[in-house]
Amino acid sequence: MKLLSHPLSMLGIVLAFVLLGRVLPAWTLSLATVAASNSLIALGIVVLARTGNVSFGQGLFYAAGGYGVALIANRFGLTDAVAQVIIGAVCSGILGLIIGPLIARYTGIFFGMLTLALSMVFYGALVKTTALGGSDGFNVVRPSLFGTVFTNPREADFMLYAVSVIATGLAGIGATIYFRSELGLMSLAVRANNLRVEYLGISAHRIVTINFVIAATFAGASGALSLMAQRHIDPQFAYWTTSGEFVFVAILAGYQSVAAVFVASLALELVRSFSNLYLPNTWQLVLGAFLLAVILFLPRGIGSLWSSASRKGKEPDAPAPGTAATEPAE
Amino acid sequence: MSLFFTIVIDGLIEASWLFVVALGLTLVFGVLKILNIAHGGFYALGAYIAATVVTLFAAKGLPPALSFVAMLLAAAFVALAVGAMLERGLLKMFYGRDEVVLLLVTYAVFLLLEDITKLIWGVNPILATQPYELFGNVSLGRLFYVGYDLMLIPIAIVSGLGVWYGLNRTVTGKIVSAVIHNAEMSASMGVKVNRIYAFAFAFGLMLAAFAGALTAPKISVQPGLSSDVIILSFAIVVIGGLGSVEGAAIGAVLVGLARATSVHLFPQGELFVIYLIMAGVLLIRPEGLFQRETARRI
Numbered sequence: 358m359k360l361l362s363h364p365l366s367m368l369g370i371v372l373a374f375v376l377l378g379r380v381l382p383a384w385t386l387s388l389a390t391v392a393a394s395n396s397l398i399a400l401g402i403v404v405l406a407r408t409g410n411v412s413f414g415q416g417l418f419y420a421a422g423g424y425g426v427a428l429i430a431n432r433f434g435l436t437d438a439v440a441q442v443i444i445g446a447v448c449s450g451i452l453g454l455i456i457g458p459l460i461a462r463y464t465g466i467f468f469g470m471l472t473l474a475l476s477m478v479f480y481g482a483l484v485k486t487t488a489l490g491g492s493d494g495f496n497v498v499r500p501s502l503f504g505t506v507f508t509n510p511r512e513a514d515f516m517l518y519a520v521s522v523i524a525t526g527l528a529g530i531g532a533t534i535y536f537r538s539e540l541g542l543m544s545l546a547v548r549a550n551n552l553r554v555e556y557l558g559i560s561a562h563r564i565v566t567i568n569f570v571i572a573a574t575f576a577g578a579s580g581a582l583s584l585m586a587q588r589h590i591d592p593q594f595a596y597w598t599t600s601g602e603f604v605f606v607a608i609l610a611g612y613q614s615v616a617a618v619f620v621a622s623l624a625l626e627l628v629r630s631f632s633n634l635y636l637p638n639t640w641q642l643v644l645g646a647f648l649l650a651v652i653l654f655l656p657r658g659i660g661s662l663w664s665s666a667s668r669k670g671k672e673p674d675a676p677a678p679g680t681a682a683t684e685p686a687e
Numbered sequence: 688m689s690l691f692f693t694i695v696i697d698g699l700i701e702a703s704w705l706f707v708v709a710l711g712l713t714l715v716f717g718v719l720k721i722l723n724i725a726h727g728g729f730y731a732l733g734a735y736i737a738a739t740v741v742t743l744f745a746a747k748g749l750p751p752a753l754s755f756v757a758m759l760l761a762a763a764f765v766a767l768a769v770g771a772m773l774e775r776g777l778l779k780m781f782y783g784r785d786e787v788v789l790l791l792v793t794y795a796v797f798l799l800l801e802d803i804t805k806l807i808w809g810v811n812p813i814l815a816t817q818p819y820e821l822f823g824n825v826s827l828g829r830l831f832y833v834g835y836d837l838m839l840i841p842i843a844i845v846s847g848l849g850v851w852y853g854l855n856r857t858v859t860g861k862i863v864s865a866v867i868h869n870a871e872m873s874a875s876m877g878v879k880v881n882r883i884y885a886f887a888f889a890f891g892l893m894l895a896a897f898a899g900a901l902t903a904p905k906i907s908v909q910p911g912l913s914s915d916v917i918i919l920s921f922a923i924v925v926i927g928g929l930g931s932v933e934g935a936a937i938g939a940v941l942v943g944l945a946r947a948t949s950v951h952l953f954p955q956g957e958l959f960v961i962y963l964i965m966a967g968v969l970l971i972r973p974e975g976l977f978q979r980e981t982a983r984r985i
Contacts, residue, residue: 411787459970466722466786467969470925474966477918481959598914601794608791638805645798652792653780 364530371526379515386514387586388626393521394582396622397528399606401575404532406612407541408565409548410468414476415576415603417456418449420483420594422577423584425449427497428489438500438520441581449577453570461565464551476595483592494591497584521582528575529615535571536615544568605644609651611658621659693830694947700836702943703843704898708916709923709935710850711894717867717930718887720786721778724793727917728800729770729892731908733762733899735808738908741815755818758900766896770889778888779881797913805910812909819904839901843939846894851932863887867930922965928976937976 381389398415405412425448426441435441460471484492499506502516535541543564546554551561584590593599602625609621625644632643655661712726737758744754773796781792822834854860865873866883874880899912906912923942927934942961949956968976 463969466790466929467974469787469790470921471966471969473918474922474925474962474969477962478959478966481957481962485955485957485959597918604791605794608788638810639802641798642802642806645795645802648791648795648798649777652788652795656784656788 364534367526367530367533371523371530374522374526381518383511383514384630386518388630389623390514390518390521390586391583392619392623392626393518393525394579394586395603395606395626396619397521397525397582398576398579398603399610399622400525400528400532400615400618401572401579402603402607403610403612403615403618404535404544404575405565405568405572406607407536407544407548408561408568409551410464410565410569411604411607412472412569412572413469413597413600413604414472414474415572416595416597416600417472417476417479418452418573418576419580419583419599419603420476420479420590420592421452422446422449422580423590423594424483424489424580425577426581426584427495427590430497430500431495434498436498436501436506438502438516438585441500441585442520442524442578445581445584446574446578449580450570450574452577453573457566457569457573458562461562461569473597473600476600477597480592480595480597483595490591492592494589494593496589499588500585517582517586520585524578524582525619528578529619532571533615540564540567605648609648609659611655611660613657614660614663617658617660617662624659689829690951692828694944694951696827696830696832696837697950698944698947699840699940700943701946702939703839704902705919705923705943706843706936706939707846707898707901708895709920709927709939710847710932711891711898712920713924713927713930713932713935714850714894715888715891716924718863718891719778719884721789721793721888722786722921722929723888723891724790724917725773725796725800726793726892726895726920727913727915728797728804729766729895730899730916731804731910731913732769732800733766733896734903734906734908734912735804735813735899736762736765736896737900737903738813738815739808741817741904742813745815745817751817751821755821758815758818758903759897762896762900763893766893767889770892771885773892774885774888779884797917801910801913808908810910812907814907816904835904842901846897847932847936850894854932919961922961925965926968926976928974934976 398419401418402412402415422445426445429435429444430441435444456475460468460475463471483489489495499513500517502520543554543559547561547564551565554561554564580594583594606618606622606625609625610617625647628643628647629640632640636643651658708726708730711729712723715721715723715726740758740761741751741754744751744757777796778789778792781789819833819835822838825832825834825837852860854864862873862878863883863886865876865878866880866887870880873883899916919942923938924935925938926941927936927938941964945960945964946957949960953960
C-alpha cells in the first residue's frame with residue numbers, strides 16, 4: 358500500500374494506463390475517456406467534501422471551463438488539447454477565487470443550496486444568451502496536440518484518452534499528496550468540527566476556500582476535457598442534474614481514497630452504457646437503484662473496500678453530538 | 688398601471704400553485720429534516736395521474752366538473768399511498784444518517800420515479816385540457832383571464848390556511864410540532880414518532896401531487912416536469928426558510944412576482960432572476976427569511 362501510494366509509482370500507474378489505451382477496443386477507449394474526465398470533477402467534489410461541504414453546483418465551474426475554452430478556441434483558433442485543459446482550469450479557478458471566499462462562510466445544507474443556486478443562475482443566463490447559441494449551444498473545432506491534427510478517428514480518440522488520463526492522473530497524484538499534507542489533514546478537522554478548528558487558531562474559512570478553489574479548478578479542467586470529447590457545448594453543462602451526477606460519483610467513491618474516484622466513475626460509465634444497451638430509456642432507473650444500493654451497503658463508498666481494511670483500529674473518534682448536521686456522507 | 692396589474696395577477700397565479708408544491712416540501716423538511724428531491728417526481732406523478740383521469744372521463748363523456756374533482760382526489764390518494772410506502776419501506780432505513788446522504792437517497796428516488804413515469808405513460812406529451820374551461824373566462828378591467836387560473840389563487844390560500852390551522856390549532860398538529868421541535872423528547876413522552884414521520888412525509892408528497900394535478904390541465908404533461916419544479920420549489924423554500932409555512936407563502940409570492948415581472952419587462956432574465964433572489968437571500972440571511980438561527984453545540 359505504502360509503495361503503491363508513492364508519487365513516482367503513481368506516475369508509473371498513470372503511464373501504464375495511458376499505454377493500455379493502445380490495446381483497448383474503441384468503445385472502451387471513449388468510455389474510459391469520459392470516465393477519466395468525470396472523475397476529475399468528482400475528485401474536486403471529494404476534495405471539498407473532506408471539509409464537510411458538498412457542492413451541488415459544480416456544473417457552474419464545469420460549464421465555465423467548457424465555455425471559456427470553447428470561446429477562446431473559436432475566437433483565436435487555439436485548439437491545442439493541453440492548452441485547452443489549462444485554460445479551462447484557469448477560467449474556473451479564477452471564478453472559484455471570486456466565489457469561494459463568499460461561499461466558504463456557509464456549511465452543510467446551505468452550502469449545497471447556495472452552490473446550486475449559483476450554478477442555476479449561470480444556467481439561466483446561458484440559456485438566454487443568444488450570442489452563445491442559447492439552449493442549443495455551439496460547436497467547437499477538433500482539438501490538436503502540439504501542432505498535430507489527428508484525422509484518423511482511432512488516433513484522435515487515443516489522443517483524447519491520453520490527455521484525459523494524464524490530466525486526471527496528475528490531479529489524482531496532486532490530491533493524494535495534498536490529502537497527506539498539513540492543510541489536507543486540517544480539512545478533515547474542519548469536517549469534524551469547524552468551530553474547534555477556529556479555536557485552535559486556524560482559519561476554517563481559509564481552508565474551505567482553498568479546497569473550494571481546488572475543486573473549481575478540477576471542474577474547469579474536466580469541463581474542457583468533456584468539451585473536447587463532445588466538440589459541442591450547451592447550457593446543460595451547468596444544469597443541476599449534471600452536477601448531481603458528479604456528486605453521485607463522489608459519494609460512490611467515498612472520501613477516503615483517490616483511486617476510488619476513478620473506480621466509481623468507471624463503474625458509473627459501465628452501468629450507463631450497459632443499461633443503455635440492454636435497458637434503453639431506463640438508465641435513470643438503473644442509476645437510482647445503483648445509488649440506493651451503494652448508500653445502503655457501502656455507506657463509506659467504494660474506497661472503504663480497501664481503505665478501511667488497512668486502517669482498522671485507527672478510525673477517528675465519533676464526532677461530537679450536535680455536529681452531525683455538517684458531516685458529509687460516511 | 689394595467690401592466691402593473693397584469694404582472695401582479697400573473698405573479699399570484701404562478702405563486703399559487705408553486706406555493707402548494709413548496710408547502711409540501713417545507714413540511715417534510717420541518718418534520719423529517721429531509722430536503723426531498725423526489726418531491727418533484729411526485730408533482731409529475733400527480734400531473735400524469737390527473738391527465739389519465741381526465742382523458743378517461745372525457746372518453747366516457749362525463750362532465751369536466753366531475754373529472755376535475757376526480758383528478759384531484761386520484762392524484763392525492765395515490766401520492767398518499769405511495770408516499771407512506773416509500774417512507775416505511777425505504778427512507779426508514781436511512782434515518783440517523785447525514786442530511787446529505789438523505790438528500791442523495793431522495794435523489795435516487797427522483798431518478799427512479801422519472802423513469803417509472805416514462806415506463807407507464809411513455810414519453811409523448813399528454814394534453815388533458817377539459818377542466819381548464821370549467822370556470823370560463825373572467826374579465827378584470829380590460830384584461831381577460833381564464834377562470835381556472837384565477838381559481839388557483841383561492842385554492843392555494845385555502846391549502847395554506849388549512850395546513851396552518853392543522854399545525855397550530857389541532858391536537859395532531861401540536862404533536863407534529865412537538866416532533867419538529869424535538870423528536871427524541873416527543874418519543875419519550877409517548878408520541879409514536881415513526882407514525883408522525885410516515886404521516887408527514889405522505890402528506891407532503893400528497894400536496895406535491897395535488898399541485899401537479901391542479902396544473903395538469905394548464906400544461907402539456909411530459910417528461911422533464913419534475914426537475915424544473917423541484918428547483919423552483921427549492922428556491923421558494925430556501926428563500927422563506929426551510930420548514931416554515933409562512934416562509935413558503937412569502938417565498939412563493941416573491942418568486943411568482945419576480946418571474947411575472949421578468950417575463951413582462953425583461954424576458955431574458957426569466958430563468959435566473961429566481962435563483963438570483965435565492966442566492967441573494969442566502970448570502971444575507973442563510974437561514975431564510977422566516978427561520979431563526981439555531982444554536983449549535985461546540
